Amino acid sequence: MAKLAMVEAVSLALNYELEHDKDVVVLGEDVGINGGVFRATSGLAQRFGEDRVIDTPLAEAMIAGMTVGMATQGMKPVAEAQFMGFIFPMFEQIVCHAARMRNRTRGRLTCPLVIRAPFGGGIHAPEHHSESIESMFAHTPGIRVVIPSSPSRAYGLLLAAIRDPDPVLFLEPKRIYRLVKEEVVDDGEELPLDMCFELREGNDITLVTWGSMIKETLEAAEALEKQGISAEVIDVATVSPIDHETIADSVKKTGRCVIIQEAPKHCGVASEIAATLAENSLYSLMAPIKRVAGYDVIMPLFKLEKKYMPTVNRILKAVNEVMEVS
Amino acid sequence: MTTVASFSVEYIQYLSPSGTLTGETIPPIAKDFETIKSLYKTMVLTRVFDAKAISLQRTGKLGTYASSLGHEAVHVGIGSAMKYEDVFAPAYREYGVQFVRGVKMSEVLLYWGGDERGSNFSGPPHDFAWCVPIATQNTHAAGAALAFKLRKEARCTLSVIGDGGSSKGDFLEAINAASAFKLPMVFVIINNGWAISVPRAKQSSGETLAQKGIAGGLPSIQVDGNDLLAVHHEVKKALDRARNGEGATVIEAITYRLGDHTTADDASRYRPDQEVEDAKRFEPILRLRQYLMDNNQWSVQQENKLMEDCAIKVEAAVKEYQSASKLPVSDMFDYMYAELPHDLAEQRAYALALEEENK
Numbered sequence: 094m095a096k097l098a099m100v101e102a103v104s105l106a107l108n109y110e111l112e113h114d115k116d117v118v119v120l121g122e123d124v125g126i127n128g129g130v131f132r133a134t135s136g137l138a139q140r141f142g143e144d145r146v147i148d149t150p151l152a153e154a155m156i157a158g159m160t161v162g163m164a165t166q167g168m169k170p171v172a173e174a175q176f177m178g179f180i181f182p183m184f185e186q187i188v189c190h191a192a193r194m195r196n197r198t199r200g201r202l203t204c205p206l207v208i209r210a211p212f213g214g215g216i217h218a219p220e221h222h223s224e225s226i227e228s229m230f231a232h233t234p235g236i237r238v239v240i241p242s243s244p245s246r247a248y249g250l251l252l253a254a255i256r257d258p259d260p261v262l263f264l265e266p267k268r269i270y271r272l273v274k275e276e277v278v279d280d281g282e283e284l285p286l287d288m289c290f291e292l293r294e295g296n297d298i299t300l301v302t303w304g305s306m307i308k309e310t311l312e313a314a315e316a317l318e319k320q321g322i323s324a325e326v327i328d329v330a331t332v333s334p335i336d337h338e339t340i341a342d343s344v345k346k347t348g349r350c351v352i353i354q355e356a357p358k359h360c361g362v363a364s365e366i367a368a369t370l371a372e373n374s375l376y377s378l379m380a381p382i383k384r385v386a387g388y389d390v391i392m393p394l395f396k397l398e399k400k401y402m403p404t405v406n407r408i409l410k411a412v413n414e415v416m417e418v419s
Numbered sequence: 420m421t422t423v424a425s426f427s428v429e430y431i432q433y434l435s436p437s438g439t440l441t442g443e444t445i446p447p448i449a450k451d452f453e454t455i456k457s458l459y460k461t462m463v464l465t466r467v468f469d470a471k472a473i474s475l476q477r478t479g480k481l482g483t484y485a486s487s488l489g490h491e492a493v494h495v496g497i498g499s500a501m502k503y504e505d506v507f508a509p510a511y512r513e514y515g516v517q518f519v520r521g522v523k524m525s526e527v528l529l530y531w532g533g534d535e536r537g538s539n540f541s542g543p544p545h546d547f548a549w550c551v552p553i554a555t556q557n558t559h560a561a562g563a564a565l566a567f568k569l570r571k572e573a574r575c576t577l578s579v580i581g582d583g584g585s586s587k588g589d590f591l592e593a594i595n596a597a598s599a600f601k602l603p604m605v606f607v608i609i610n611n612g613w614a615i616s617v618p619r620a621k622q623s624s625g626e627t628l629a630q631k632g633i634a635g636g637l638p639s640i641q642v643d644g645n646d647l648l649a650v651h652h653e654v655k656k657a658l659d660r661a662r663n664g665e666g667a668t669v670i671e672a673i674t675y676r677l678g679d680h681t682t683a684d685d686a687s688r689y690r691p692d693q694e695v696e697d698a699k700r701f702e703p704i705l706r707l708r709q710y711l712m713d714n715n716q717w718s719v720q721q722e723n724k725l726m727e728d729c730a731i732k733v734e735a736a737v738k739e740y741q742s743a744s745k746l747p748v749s750d751m752f753d754y755m756y757a758e759l760p761h762d763l764a765e766q767r768a769y770a771l772a773l774e775e776e777n778k
Contacts, residue, residue, distance in 0.1 A: 118569065144569050150599045155558050155592035162562020162576075166506070166545060168569075170562075182588075189552045190559065196754040198548050199539035203757070235755055258757040287760055334760035 097277045100270040102244035103133045103209070106251040107171065109281050111141050114169060117255060120147040121156060121173030130175055131211055131270060153179055157186035157208065164206040164260075165194060171255055177212035177264065178221030184229075191260040192235030204260045207251075213305050213355055214402055215268035217395040224392045225304075225356035230262050231333035231365070237261045237286060238333040242307040244275045249284030250330065257286060266305035266355075287331045289339040295325035298412055299343040301366055302353040303329040306403060310353050313408040322416060332362045340366060341374045348379035351411045353403055358386035380418035383411040428627045431653055432643035436701045438709025446652035452716045458499050458519075458647060459707050459717075460725060462491035465515045466704065467729040468524050469678075471737060472531065476682040480741070484531045485512040489645075489677030492703030493609055495519055496650025496672075500658055501577055508547040508560035508578035513609075516579075517542055524736035525743075534746060535754070553584040557593035557606065564602035564667075575603040575661040577654070583614020585628045594635035597667035605657045606632065606669045609644060611676035612698075616689040632669025644672030645703040677702065748774050 097105060110117045119134055125148035128135030138146040149156050153174065160172040174180040180187075191204045214223035231238045239254055239261055241247035247265070254261035292307065293314050302310045307328055314324040325343050329335060344350050350370060352363040363384045370382055385403045393401050433449060435441045440449060448454060469488050475481035487494060494515025501507060507516055514527055522542035530537030530549060538548035545563075550556035560578035567574040580590050585608050597604050608628045612619050625631070632639030638660075642649040650672055657668035675698040679686045686695075711717035752759060752767040759767065 150592075150595055152588075152592040152595065154555075154589050155561070155596050158555055158558020158589060158593070159562030159565060159596060162508075162559035162564075163566045164562075165547070165559065166563045166566040168566045185552060186555060186558070190550075190555060195756070196751075197535060197538050199535055200754050201539045201544055202547070334762050337762065 095276070096274040097244045098271040098274050099241065099244045099247045099265070100131055100133050102248040102277045103251055103265060104135055104137070105277060105279055106248045106255075107134060107137055108140070109279060110252060110255050111137060111145055113281065116167060116169045117171060118145050118147060118163070118168060119171050119173070120149050120160065122149060122151055122175050124148060124173050129173060131267060133209070133265070134173065153182035154186060157183035157191070160206050160208065161186055161190045161194065161204055164191075164204040165202040169205050169255055171207045171209060174208055174210035176222050177210040177226060178224055180210055183208065187230065187236065187260070187262065188233050192233050195259065196235060203258060205258050207254045207261045207263050209263045209265060211265045211267035211270070213266045213268055214392060214398050215305065217398070220394060223398065225354070225387065227264055227332050228356060228361045231362055235260070236333070237331060238264065239286060239331050240264045240266065240304040241330065242266065242269065242304055242328050243273065245277050246284060246290065246328070246330065248277050249282060250286065252281065253283035253286050256283060261286070264304070268305040269308060272308060287334055287336055289336045290328040290330055291325065291339070291343070292328050293324065293326040295323035295347065297323045297347055298349040298351065298415060299325045299327060299340070299347045300351050300353065300408070300412070301327045301329060301340055303332055303362070304355065306353045306355050309403060309405045309408060312405045313412065316405065316409060317412060322412065324412070329362070329366070335362070335366065335369070337366070337369045337373070341370065341377070344370055344374050345377040348377060349415050350378070351383045351385060351408065351415055353385045353408055355387055355402060357389045358384055359389045361386055380415045383415050385411045426630065426633045428629050428633070428639060428641055430641045430643070431649050432646050433648040433652065434646045434706055434710055436645070436706050438706040438713060446648055448651050449648050452711070452714065454499070455647070455707070455711065456716060458495050458651070459711060461515065461518055462495045462647070462704055462707065463725055464729045464732060465491050465494065465518060467726070468514065468733050468736070471733045472528065473678075473682060475528070475737065481528060482531050482533050483681050483683045485681045486678035487512045487514050489675050489698070489702055490609065490611060491515050492647040492707070493607070493644040493650050493672040493674050496647045497577060497579070497607060497654050500651050500654035502658075503543055504574045505658065506543070506545050506547065506560065506563045506574070506576040508556040508563070508576060509549055510553070510556060510579055510581065510584070511549045511551055513579055520546065523739075524733065525739035528736065528740035529743060532740060534743065535750070536743070536746075554580055554587035554589035557590045558596070560604055561593045561596045561602055564597070564604040565600055567603055568600065573662050575605065575658050577605045577607065577658065579607045579609050581614060582608065582610040582612065582619045582622055582628060583617060585631055586622050591631065591635070594632055594637060594669065598636040601664070601666040603661035603664070604667045605654060605661060606667065607654065608669065608671040609674060610671055611674045613676050613680070613686070613690065615680040615684060616686075627671055629669055629671035637667050637669050639669035639671070641671045641673060644674035645701055645706070647703060647707050674703070675701065
C-alpha cells in the first residue's frame with residue numbers, strides 16, 4: 094500500500110469518485126492538464142477527459158454559480174477555489190444560493206456540490222494566500238464546512254462530502270498538504286461528517302482544534318506528556334455543524350479545555366465551541382476555557398507570518414495557565 | 420491598420436405599435452392565430468393578475484410585489500418559445516413566462532406573501548425559483564446548460580436579466596462561459612428602461628446592451644420586446660440554435676416598465692409622467708389585440724368575455740392563496756438539510772415546544 098501525502102489523498106478520493114459516479118465532475122482554474130496549482134487534481138484530466146475534469150475561464154463567481162446550476166440538475170460538481178483568498182467572488186453564490194436552494198424550493202431543487210479550497214498560512218505565499226476564514230462560512234446556515242487534517246481523513250471526508258446531498262465547503266489546510274505521509278486504503282470508504290475525531294486520549298485536559306493546527310497541538314500534547322499532563326486531542330473536522338457532544342464528553346472527563354485555531358480570535362469557530370461549553374458544560378469545568386488563536390490582525394506577509402501563527406509554545410502557555418487553576 | 424473583426428446589431432420587429440406587420444419577412448407564428456389568441460389570453464391574464472397583486476399589497480394582504488406591467492409580450496413570448504424540458508432561470512417578475520410553463524398564480528402570491536412553498540411550484544420541477552440577487556441566475560443557467568451538454572441531452576436553458584443587471588459581473592461572466600463552453604442557452608436582457616430609479620442611459624454608454632454578448636463572442640440581437648411575434652420567433656430561433664449545438668445567443672428585448680419597480684417603490688420621485696404616457700402607446704397588449712381584430716380573429720364580445728374569465732381566474736387564485744394551510748414553525752428547519760444536524764434538531768424541538776406553550 095502506498096504512503097500518501099494529504100494532497101495526494103485528495104486526488105485519490107477524486108479519482109475514486111470520478112470512476113464510480115458518472116455524475117461527478119471536477120471544475121476550476123488550472124484543474125485540468127496542469128492538475129491544479131497544488132497538484133490536487135493531478136492526472137485526473139488525462140484519465141477522465143476534459144468533459145469530467147474541466148478547466149474553466151478565470152471567473153470565480155461563474156465557477157460557483159455554474160456549480161450551483163449543475164448541482165440543481167442532478168450532477169455532483171466538485172469545484173476548486175484555487176486559494177481561499179480568491180473565494181470572495183464565490184461568497185454570494187455559496188451563501189445566497191448553494192446554502193439556500195433546498196430550503197427556498199422546499200426540497201424541489203438541491204445542491205449536492207463541493208467547493209474545495211486550500212487555505213491557511215505557513216507556506217510563504219503572497220498576499221491573500223494565507224488567511225483562515227472558515228468561520229465566515231461556518232456562520233452560514235445550509236452549508237457544511239469540513240476541514241481534514243491527515244491524508245486518510247482527507248480521503249474519507251472528501252468522499253463523504255461529495256456524496257452528501259447538501260453543499261459542502263471542503264477546506265484543505267495547505268501547510269500540511271505534504272507534511273506527513275500515511276497509508277491510505279483506496280476502498281471508497283467514507284468517514285462520517287458532523288463528527289469529531291479523537292486523535293489522542295487523555296485525562297487532564299482537552300485540546301480542541303482542526304486543520305493544520307493539529308500538528309502543533311499534537312506536539313504540545315507530546316510535550317505535556319513529559320510534564321506528566323495527559324492531554325486529550327480532538328480534531329473537530331466538521332466545523333459546521335459542530336459535534337459539540339464529543340467535545341462536551343471529553344471536557345466532562347478532563348474538566349479543562351483549550352481550543353486552538355489558526356484563524357483570528359474574534360468570532361471564530363473556537364468562540365462557538367467555548368460558548369457552547371460555557372452554556373452546557375460549565376459544571377464540568379475546573380478552570381476557565383482558553384482560546385489560542387491567530388491575532389485579530391490582517392494576516393501578515395511572510396516575514397511576520399510565523400509570529401502570527403499559534404505555536405506549540407503558545408499552546409503550552411495556555412495549558413499551563415489552565416492547569417494552574419485548581 | 421487592418422480590421423480584424425467588425426460587428427453589427429440587428430433590431431427586429433414584426434408587429435408595429437399600430438398592430439400591422441412590418442418588415443420583409445413574416446414569421447410562422449404571425450399566421451398561427453390559434454396560438455396567438457392563446458398567448459394573448461395569457462398576456463391579458465398576467466396583466467389582470469398583476470393589478471390584483473398590487474391591490475392585495477396595498478390592502479396589506481401581500482408583501483412587497485414586483486409588477487410585470489408592460490412586460491407581457493416579452494414574458495409570454497419567452498414562455499411560449501421554450502419547451503417543457505428546457506430550464507428557465509428567472510429574476511423575479513417574469514410571471515408571464517412562468518404562467519405559460521404551468522406555475523400557478525396562487526404560487527406567485529404565496530412567494531410574495533412570504534411563504535417558501537410558492538417556490539415549490541407547479542411549473543417544470545427543474546426550473547429555477549425566483550432569484551432576487553441580481554444576475555446570479557445567469558451563471559446557474561450556464562451551469563445547467565453545461566450539465567445538459569455533458570449529458571448530451573437536447574435541452575436548453577434560458578435566463579433573463581434586466582438592463583441594470585446587464586452591468587453586473589455575473590451576467591458578463593455567464594456570457595463568457597456560454598461562449599467558452601459553447602453552451603446550449605439563451606440570455607434575454609429585458610431592457611425596460613429603468614433599474615429602480617436609474618435609467619438605461621446611466622448603465623452604459625454602449626449603443627445597445629446586446630453588444631455585451633458580442634464582446635463575449637455570442638450572436639446578439641435586439642428585438643422589440645413589446646412585440647409578441649418578434650420575441651416568440653427570435654427566442655425560438657435562438658433556442659433551436661442552442662439545441663442544435665450551435666451555442667448561445669443574447670437577445671436584448673426593448674420594453675418599458677409601466678409600473679413602479681416594486682410596490683415599495685414610487686417612480687414618480689424620479690420618472691417624468693410624460694415618459695410613461697408616451698410609453699403606453701407602444702405597450703404590448705394593444706397592438707396584439709389590434710392585429711387580431713384586423714384579421715377578424717377577435718371581437719369586442721370576446722374581449723369582454725376574456726376580461727370576465729380573467730377576473731374569475733384571478734379571484735380563484737387569490738382564494739387559493741388565502742386558504743393555504745398555516746405554515747408550521749418546523750418548516751423553517753425541515754428543508755435546511757437532507758438530514759437535520761444534531762444541534763438544529765435541538766433548536767427545532769425548542770421552537771416547537773415554544774409553539775406548544777404559546778397555544
